[in-house]
Amino acid sequence: MSARRGTKWKLNLLLGSVLGVVVLVLSVTGLFWTPGDPLKLDIMHRLQGPSGAFPFGTDEFGRDVLSRMMLGGGTSLILAAATVIGATTLGTILGLVNGFYRGWVDRIFMMFNDALLAFPGILLALGLVALIGAGKTGIILALTAAYTPKVVRIVRAAVLSLREREFVEASRALGNGSVYTMLRHVLPNTLTPIAVFATSMFGWAILVESALSFLGLGVPPPAPTWGNMLSTARPYLDSAPWLSVFPGLFIAMTLLAANLLGDALRDRLDPRTATA
Amino acid sequence: MNDGANILSIRDLRITADNERELVRGVSLEAGAGRFVALVGESGSGKTLIGRSILRLLPHGLAQRSGTISYLGRPIEGFSEKAMRNLRGSEIGMVFQEPLVSLNPAMRIGAQMAEGLRTHRDISADEIRRRSIAMLKRIRIPDPEGCLTAYPHQFSGGMRQRIMLASVMLLEPRLLIADEPTTALDSLSQRDVLDTMTELVRESGTAVLLITHDLGLVSNYADDVVVLKAGKVVEAGSVRRVIDTPRDGYTRRLIDAVPKLVAHSPQSRNGDVILEGENVRLTYGRKPGARPVLDGVSLRIRAGETLAIVGASGSGKTTLGRALLRLTDVDEGSILHRGRDITREPDRRLVSFRRQCQIVFQDPFSSLDPRMRVGAIVREALRGDSDLGRAEADRRVAATLDEVGLGAAFAGRLPHQLSGGQRQRVAIARAIVRRPELIVADEPISALDMTVQRQILDLFADLQARHGFTCIFISHDLAAVQQIANRIVVMDSGRIVEEGDTDAIFAAPSHDFTRRLIVAAPVFRRAATHSIQVRPEPEGDTVS
Numbered sequence: 103m104s105a106r107r108g109t110k111w112k113l114n115l116l117l118g119s120v121l122g123v124v125v126l127v128l129s130v131t132g133l134f135w136t137p138g139d140p141l142k143l144d145i146m147h148r149l150q151g152p153s154g155a156f157p158f159g160t161d162e163f164g165r166d167v168l169s170r171m172m173l174g175g176g177t178s179l180i181l182a183a184a185t186v187i188g189a190t191t192l193g194t195i196l197g198l199v200n201g202f203y204r205g206w207v208d209r210i211f212m213m214f215n216d217a218l219l220a221f222p223g224i225l226l227a228l229g230l231v232a233l234i235g236a237g238k239t240g241i242i243l244a245l246t247a248a249y250t251p252k253v254v255r256i257v258r259a260a261v262l263s264l265r266e267r268e269f270v271e272a273s274r275a276l277g278n279g280s281v282y283t284m285l286r287h288v289l290p291n292t293l294t295p296i297a298v299f300a301t302s303m304f305g306w307a308i309l310v311e312s313a314l315s316f317l318g319l320g321v322p323p324p325a326p327t328w329g330n331m332l333s334t335a336r337p338y339l340d341s342a343p344w345l346s347v348f349p350g351l352f353i354a355m356t357l358l359a360a361n362l363l364g365d366a367l368r369d370r371l372d373p374r375t376a377t378a
Numbered sequence: 379m380n381d382g383a384n385i386l387s388i389r390d391l392r393i394t395a396d397n398e399r400e401l402v403r404g405v406s407l408e409a410g411a412g413r414f415v416a417l418v419g420e421s422g423s424g425k426t427l428i429g430r431s432i433l434r435l436l437p438h439g440l441a442q443r444s445g446t447i448s449y450l451g452r453p454i455e456g457f458s459e460k461a462m463r464n465l466r467g468s469e470i471g472m473v474f475q476e477p478l479v480s481l482n483p484a485m486r487i488g489a490q491m492a493e494g495l496r497t498h499r500d501i502s503a504d505e506i507r508r509r510s511i512a513m514l515k516r517i518r519i520p521d522p523e524g525c526l527t528a529y530p531h532q533f534s535g536g537m538r539q540r541i542m543l544a545s546v547m548l549l550e551p552r553l554l555i556a557d558e559p560t561t562a563l564d565s566l567s568q569r570d571v572l573d574t575m576t577e578l579v580r581e582s583g584t585a586v587l588l589i590t591h592d593l594g595l596v597s598n599y600a601d602d603v604v605v606l607k608a609g610k611v612v613e614a615g616s617v618r619r620v621i622d623t624p625r626d627g628y629t630r631r632l633i634d635a636v637p638k639l640v641a642h643s644p645q646s647r648n649g650d651v652i653l654e655g656e657n658v659r660l661t662y663g664r665k666p667g668a669r670p671v672l673d674g675v676s677l678r679i680r681a682g683e684t685l686a687i688v689g690a691s692g693s694g695k696t697t698l699g700r701a702l703l704r705l706t707d708v709d710e711g712s713i714l715h716r717g718r719d720i721t722r723e724p725d726r727r728l729v730s731f732r733r734q735c736q737i738v739f740q741d742p743f744s745s746l747d748p749r750m751r752v753g754a755i756v757r758e759a760l761r762g763d764s765d766l767g768r769a770e771a772d773r774r775v776a777a778t779l780d781e782v783g784l785g786a787a788f789a790g791r792l793p794h795q796l797s798g799g800q801r802q803r804v805a806i807a808r809a810i811v812r813r814p815e816l817i818v819a820d821e822p823i824s825a826l827d828m829t830v831q832r833q834i835l836d837l838f839a840d841l842q843a844r845h846g847f848t849c850i851f852i853s854h855d856l857a858a859v860q861q862i863a864n865r866i867v868v869m870d871s872g873r874i875v876e877e878g879d880t881d882a883i884f885a886a887p888s889h890d891f892t893r894r895l896i897v898a899a900p901v902f903r904r905a906a907t908h909s910i911q912v913r914p915e916p917e918g919d920t921v922s
Binding site: 267268269271272273274275276277278279280286287290291 | 703705725728731732733736737739740744745747748749750758761762805808
């Protein structure tokens with residue numbers, strides 16, 4: 103049984119890494135170099151299909167789709183990474199402290215937290231972007247605010263069960279202070295669920311960011327993102343399908359990679375399956 | 379014994395895992411109608427697998443390689459899956475170890491009892507109800523009608539296990555397989571469950587295969603014993619024969635591991651009072667009228683003594699231990715450490731107290747941080763000692779690991795790589811590495827195998843002799859207590875009902891509850907002839 107599980111996480115890891123590396127290499131490169139100018143208009147070559155000169159074709163203004171995909175991907179990854187780091191850090195601190203110390207502060211805080219959780223993430227992000235204003239900072243803040251409550255829930259739940267374990271009480275019996283116990287014994291044991299959630303959150307953040315851009319609330323044009331590329335491609339679904347296929351494919355690949363890596367991470371990080 | 383009379387007969391059973399490792403290596407045994415057969419072995423010996431293979435319910439990845447299992451003379455290998463389903467529950471009943479898990483917490487007792495009858499017998503709902511109530515009456519559950527509409531959590535572990543037993547026996551199976559049915563229970567409930575089981579099977583002539591690690595316990599009930607070690611039968615025969623004249627070295631070790639009543643000298647009682655509880659009261663929850671967990675407990679622990687706190691589960695003994703160490707706050711009363719009142723002191727002012735008073739928890743699987751290596755776990759206890767140099771601390775950790783019987787090689791291991799006994803050694807090392815003056819051991823051996831229990835008890839006694847720490851030993855296992863303690867405090871329902879020197883209490887228990895505890899303890903006594911005698915039935919037996 104362990105042998106079979108052993109190969110399963112390796113398969114997840116392999117597939118996830120391959121997809122992830124493809125997306126990552128393209129996107130990161132796109133931040134520094136692209137084969138064509140992603141913003142240069144070229145009406146003569148508008149709506150051309152994939153060819154040697156334009157591997158992914160051109161859009162309605164004759165811009166190189168591959169170049170736009172690469173730059174847009176880079177922007178998306180930065181936004182997603184900032185969101186994940188922000189939401190995870192904030193959510194872990196809040197969840198850890200609330201779960202460990204309990205009390206009335208925790209109760210009131212969690213009421214607000216649960217109220218926020220009641221909104222679908224995308225709806226919350228939509229409202230917040232409308233409030234803060236579109237643009238990179240706005241999106242990062244909105245997505246962070248939308249995802250933090252989920253992290254708080256996950257971390258707090260893990261902490262609640264950990265704080266009743268005897269090794270936490272044992273630490274107290276050794277005379278260790280509560281801050282030390284919380285950081286040394288409770289926090290490391292919550293890292294697995296946090297890491298797993300953060301990985302798949304990365305995928306979701308890209309999806310929600312794309313959706314916001316699709317709705318016109320994301321990074322303002324002419325800067326490309328996968329979402330606004332999809333949005334502008336919609337009228338040409340029949341005549342120029344490559345405009346929507348490539349961004350859609352990359353969003354799907356990124357999500358899949360994030361989820362596969364998340365699964366692999368979960369199996370790997372379990373101290374019971376880790377090797378000494 | 380001819381094969382036709384046997385309800386169950388196993389010949390040369392072999393079970394292997396995916397990786398070709400043989401877990402059960404050629405086991406044969408048989409059980410005739412009305413026979414009570416005990417399958418005894420430690421964890422990992424394959425005893426549970428044998429039980430499951432009879433029902434053809436082996437876990438995924440394990441397969442029966444060879445041998446035959448015959449039920450009423452017919453090999454079950456030939457049975458179809460449908461025929462097996464008819465066999466399970468109806469003809470062959472099964473009781474599991476954890477009554478907390480094997481009863482569905484969301485189903486009423488009545489519905490769970492009815493489940494088997496509805497599936498296997500064609501009788502009306504009224505008849506099912508009538509039979510269920512009759513059965514609950516027979517196992518002396520108070521208010522059987524009310525019990526049918528109650529949920530499992532409303533009963534204690536022992537009662538749940540008896541209810542489980544009742545619902546299995548309701549179908550009058552010809553064979554009952556009980557897999558460690560009493561391991562999770564305290565000794566009083568253990569006895570209740572086994573008494574009930576014996577009574578029910580005697581009446582219906584059911585054959586019983588009792589799977590257990592506790593030779594002392596089954597010796598009072600079983601007819602035959604099969605001793606299993608690493609998948610092999612090392613000894614089989616009637617209980618009396620095996621216990622009186624064990625032929626195999628391993629059996630002898632198992633028998634030796636069962637605690638014996640030995641006399642020892644009471645400790646001098648003029649040591650300083652280290653820890654003192656005065657009229658301690660504690661109630662969980664704020665519900666008015668909630669039963670207090672500690673109901674006015676006062677006791678004193680003097681330097682050098684080993685004080686045992688005994689009682690059934692739920693008697694408040696664990697809570698008392700925690701309250702004395704200030705791990706639980708008390709509602710009323712006071713706790714004094716060397717005369718200093720520490721009842722309301724905040725944690726930061728308890729540093730020196732915590733250094734002096736340590737605890738070893740019951741469950742070594744929960745008391746060690748799964749992400750820390752053994753060396754770090756033990757070393758952490760020295761964190762507060764700034765006067766101890768780094769090298770000195772390392773040396774102390776290595777020496778302590780050595781002392782508890784784990785070499786320095788263990789320092790790099792993670793807890794999940796250790797067995798239960800080894801983990802408990804780590805927990806003990808963590809407690810003694812600071813050289814505390816007092817250690818509270820909260821049921822330190824009850825989660826371990828019999829022979830391991832013995833080793834840990836010996837280790838404890840050894841360390842105590844070497845370092846001279848005072849010990850509060852919390853246990854429901856009177857036999858273990860008898861070995862290690864000088865003085866005993868007996869608790870029942872949050873009160874101390876009896877207190878005195880160990881030998882005096884064992885010789886003449888004055889409280890009725892103590893008497894029952896002593897009788898329930900699974901121990902052998904050595905008679906004057908030096909042969910081992912199984913403790914006789916409780917009624918009217920005075921312990922002398």
